[in-house]
Amino acid sequence: MSIIVENLSKHYGTQKAVDAISFEAKAGEVLGFLGPNGAGKSTTMKMLTCYIPPTSGTATVCGFSIIDKPLEVRKLIGYLPELNPLYTDMFVREYLRFMAQIHGLGKGAKKRCEEMISNVGLTPEAHKKIGQLSKGYKQRVGLAQSMLHNPKVLILDEPTSGLDPNQIVDIRKLIKEIGRDRTVILSTHIMQEVQAMCDKVIIINQGKIVADDRTENLGKQGIEEFIIIVEFGKEINESLLKKIAGVKSISNIQINQYRIICDTDIREQINKTAYENNMNLLGLSLEKQKLEDVFKTLTKKTDKDV
Amino acid sequence: MYSVFVKEIRSFLSSLIAYVVIIVFLLAIGLFMWVFPGYNVFDGGYANLDSLFNIAPWVFIFLISAITMRSFSEEKKSGTIELLTTKPLTDWQIVLAKYFASVVLVLFALIPTIIFYISVYKLSNPVGNLDTGAIMGSYIGLFFLGAVYASIGIFASAVTDNQIVSFLVSMFLCFFLYQAFSLLSDFKLFGTYDRLVEWFSIETHYKNISVGVVDSRDVLYFVSVIVMFLWGSKTVFGSRKW
Numbered sequence: 001m002s003i004i005v006e007n008l009s010k011h012y013g014t015q016k017a018v019d020a021i022s023f024e025a026k027a028g029e030v031l032g033f034l035g036p037n038g039a040g041k042s043t044t045m046k047m048l049t050c051y052i053p054p055t056s057g058t059a060t061v062c063g064f065s066i067i068d069k070p071l072e073v074r075k076l077i078g079y080l081p082e083l084n085p086l087y088t089d090m091f092v093r094e095y096l097r098f099m100a101q102i103h104g105l106g107k108g109a110k111k112r113c114e115e116m117i118s119n120v121g122l123t124p125e126a127h128k129k130i131g132q133l134s135k136g137y138k139q140r141v142g143l144a145q146s147m148l149h150n151p152k153v154l155i156l157d158e159p160t161s162g163l164d165p166n167q168i169v170d171i172r173k174l175i176k177e178i179g180r181d182r183t184v185i186l187s188t189h190i191m192q193e194v195q196a197m198c199d200k201v202i203i204i205n206q207g208k209i210v211a212d213d214r215t216e217n218l219g220k221q222g223i224e225e226f227i228i229i230v231e232f233g234k235e236i237n238e239s240l241l242k243k244i245a246g247v248k249s250i251s252n253i254q255i256n257q258y259r260i261i262c263d264t265d266i267r268e269q270i271n272k273t274a275y276e277n278n279m280n281l282l283g284l285s286l287e288k289q290k291l292e293d294v295f296k297t298l299t300k301k302t303d304k305d306v
Numbered sequence: 307m308y309s310v311f312v313k314e315i316r317s318f319l320s321s322l323i324a325y326v327v328i329i330v331f332l333l334a335i336g337l338f339m340w341v342f343p344g345y346n347v348f349d350g351g352y353a354n355l356d357s358l359f360n361i362a363p364w365v366f367i368f369l370i371s372a373i374t375m376r377s378f379s380e381e382k383k384s385g386t387i388e389l390l391t392t393k394p395l396t397d398w399q400i401v402l403a404k405y406f407a408s409v410v411l412v413l414f415a416l417i418p419t420i421i422f423y424i425s426v427y428k429l430s431n432p433v434g435n436l437d438t439g440a441i442m443g444s445y446i447g448l449f450f451l452g453a454v455y456a457s458i459g460i461f462a463s464a465v466t467d468n469q470i471v472s473f474l475v476s477m478f479l480c481f482f483l484y485q486a487f488s489l490l491s492d493f494k495l496f497g498t499y500d501r502l503v504e505w506f507s508i509e510t511h512y513k514n515i516s517v518g519v520v521d522s523r524d525v526l527y528f529v530s531v532i533v534m535f536l537w538g539s540k541t542v543f544g545s546r547k548w
Contacts, residue, residue, distance in 0.1 A: 049392040053547050074394040081392075085385030089321055090313075101309035102393045145389075 007057035019207035030179035032198030033187035041187040078151030084142040088131035103149035116144040135162035156186040227287040233280035307399035314407030353430030371476035374459025382467035412452035440518035447515035450528040457535035
C-alpha cells in the first residue's frame with residue numbers, strides 16, 4: 001500500500017472539513033476523489049502533501065508518516081494544487097528547471113524538463129513566459145511540474161480543469177500511463193473523467209466517505225432501483241406487466257415502449273409474461289446506472305441524514 | 307535551498323526591482339554627496355564619505371523595505387507558497403534563501419559606491435589623504451545595517467499577504483529600531499538605564515563601527531537582531547500549520 005489514511009480529520013473551528021476518513025491506495029492504481037463543492041477533497045489532498053497538518057488521525061505515504069517525516073513524503077509526492085499557482089514572471093523552461101533543481105535532479109534536470117515539455121505537449125509554447133500562456137497551457141505547466149521528478153505518488157487537484165476536449169483526452173492518457181506503476185490520486189467533479197481514468201473511486205460528502213469502491217462496482221451500488229426498458233411489436237395490456245412482482249411503476253416512453261422501475265432485476269419474469277401472453281417482445285434491456293446517478297443518490301442521502 | 311536563492315535573485319533581476327533599487331540608491335546618495343549644498347563633499351571641506359554613511363541608513367529604510375516586501379506576501383497571495391511548501395524544503399531553507407537573496411541585492415547596491423571612495427581619494431589634497439580605516443569600518447557597519455533591515459523586511463513580509471502593509475510595517479520597524487531607542491534615551495526618563503535603552507538602537511552600534519573599530523559586541527548585536535527577526539519570520543511562516 002503506498003498510501004494509507006487512518007481516521008484523518010481536519011476541523012476549522014466547529015466546522016469539520018474532513019471527518020475521520022480512512023482509505024488506502026496502492027501502486028498502479030488511479031484513485032478518483034469525487035464530491036460536491038466543499039466536500040473536503042482539496043483539504044484531504046493538502047494534508048497528504050503536508051501543506052496543512054491534520055487535526056487528528058494520520059496518514060502514511062510509502063511508509064513515511066505525513067506528521068513525522070514530512071520531508072520524505074514531499075520527496076515522493078508530485079502535487080498539482082487546486083488553482084494551479086505558478087510563478088507567472090518566469091519562463092516555462094526556467095520554471096521547470098527551478099523545480100527540478102529543488103528536487104535535486106542535478107545534471108539530468110535539463111533532459112528531464114525537455115522530456116516533460118514534450119510529454120504534456122508544451123513544445124510550441126515552451127519559450128514563453130508562464131504569464132503569457134493560456135489557461136490550458138498553464139495547466140500543462142503545472143502537470144509537467146508535478147511529474148518532473150518521477151514521483152511515486154501523484155496528487156492532482158482537478159488536473160483537467162481549463163483544458164479543451166482534445167487536451168483532456170491527451171492528459172487523461174498521460175495520467176493513465178503514469179498510473180500504471182505509480183499511485184495517482186486525483187480529484188474532479190466530472191463523472192466521465194472518473195469513468196475514463198480511475199480504477200477506484202472514493203465519493204466524499206461533507207467530510208465523510210460515502211462510497212469507496214472500484215469504478216465498475218460503483219455503478220451497482222447505492223441504488224435500490226432497477227430500470228428496465230421493454231419494447232413490444234404491438235399494443236399490449238399494461239396491467240399484465242403491473243402484475244409482475246417487484247414492479248414499482250411503468251411509464252410509456254414511446255409507442256409500445258415502456259420504462260419499468262422495479263426493486264430487482266425482473267427481466268426474466270417480463271420475458272416469461274410476454275411469452276405466455278404472446279406480447280411479441282422486441283427488446284428488453286437493463287438500463288445501466290450512470291455514475292452521475294450514484295453520485296446524486298449518495299451525496300443527497302447524507303444531506304438528509306444530517 | 308540554493309535553487310530557491312538563485313530563483314529569488316533571478317526574479318529580482320528579471321522584474322526590474324534590482325535595477326530600480328540600485329539606480330535609486332546611487333542617484334540619491336550621489337546627489338547628497340556631490341550636489342546638494344550643505345551635504346556635499348566640497349562644502350564639507352573634508353575628504354571623507356560622511357554624507358554617504360549618514361544618508362544611506364535612511365535611504366535603505368525605503369529601498370530594503372521595497373526589496374523585501376514581496377518575498378512572502380506575493381507568494382501567499384498568488385498561492386505559489388503552496389508549491390514551495392509542498393516541495394522537499396524546510397521552512398528555514400525557504401526563509402534563509404529569501405533572506406540571503408535580499409542581502410545580496412543590498413550588497414550589489416553598495417559595491418558601486420566604491421567609485422565615490424575613489425573619487426574622494428583622488429580629490430583629496432594631498433591625494434589619498436583620507437581615513438581609509440574609518441571608511442572600511444563604515445562600509446562594514448552599513449552592510450550589517452542593510453542585513454538587519456533585510457531581516458526586518460522578510461519578517462514584515464511573512465506577516466501579511468498584502469505587499470503595501472508589508473512595506474509600511476517594515477519601514478516602521480526599521481525606523482523604530484534604527485533611531486527610536488536612541489531618541490527615547492535622549493528624554494532621560496530611565497536614569498541609569500538610559501544607556502541600556504540607547505544600546506537597543508541600531509544607530510548606536512552603526513556609529514560605533516563607523517569610527518573604524520569593529521567591536522565584537524556591535525557585531526554580536528547585529529547578528530542577534532538578524533537571528534531574532536529571521537526566527538520570527540520562520541515562526542510566522544510556519545504558523546499556517548497551527
